[in-house]
Amino acid sequence: MFANKNISTMTINNRIEQIIEKLYKGNKRAFATAIGVAPTVIENVVGTRQGKPSYGLLEKICAIESISIAWVITGEGAMLNSCNSPTSYDIKNLADSHKINETRPRIPFEAAAGSLSLVTQSVTEAQCEQIPIVPGFPAYDFTIIVKGDSMEPEFHSGDELACKILRQSSFIQWGRPYIVDCLDGVVLKRIHDAGDDILCTSDNKNYGDFKIPKREVNHLAIVVGMMRLF
Known part of the structure; x- marks a missing residue:
């Protein structure tokens, strides 16, 4: 048939x-x-x-x-x-x-590399474009597109980041760049331990630091790879 x-x-x-x-x-x-x-x-x-x-x-x-x-x-x-x-x-x-x-989802909203961007609802994998895994990258769970210049010179607007979701808080590597998913949205920053808060810092010194209460953080995903078009 x-x-x-x-x-x-x-x-x-x-x-x-x-x-x-x-x-x-x-x-x-x-x-x-x-x-x-x-x-x-x-x-x-x-x-x-x-x-x-x-x-x-x-x-x-x-x-x-x-x-x-x-x-x-x-x-x-x-x-x-x-x-x-x-x-x-x-x-x-x-x-x-x-x-x-094998593929990984490309999250269909951009990491706001400059200020928290409002995301009103969670995005499921079924809503995401599926992108073939990049050979040579460490294991990762999704990719996301950067917007803004607050993380320059390391990350530019338009870069696509491969990110691995942190499963246990004891494995946080402070000072590394992370995607932070919190109540107010999603942001790409370097994170530092600040007691009950997470201190978020930018590589571009034109942007100020800010804190996010740990209780408001839904997920952390460490950046393990980056793709850039030239």
Whole structure:
């Protein structure tokens, strides 16, 4: 069913697009809603960018309409089958064997490198664009785009930072640059212990220091890598 003799010449992006055409009459927004992700996630895969889908996205796609994971990843067999949904382990093994890149979410708001930016709601991974992992970087959980000049000369506006979420407060490396997620928003600063507060400092001395109460900090993520366009 829905087999295509030319399917072997298609990419995984083409096959996902074919699912949308066949089952959702080309409506990408309806498809995104059906699998529980933001429309921008689907647009990143089937649009101009042609980004590689993450393991999580593949799992969501293959959980609907009995989509064959083997067909999605390899193009072999039919689009639909009657088998049980594959496990994440199955998807990862198939994806790895066919060189489907693992990805990390790019947080769709910018780190306000200058002052706290108001973020009114949390951003889920399903709302994020998925970016292939950068080889050679230490392990990281997400990337985020810098805005402003308060962390120059080390970080420039437009730099993309790879960040690892801190799981235990005892592992804080004071003096290092962190993404600080607090009640008032998200900010990129060097952080220092100040008793009940975290002291945030800028590399650009034109910007003053400020404190954030530790009780208002939701997450800390240390910067472990940086990408810059020249």
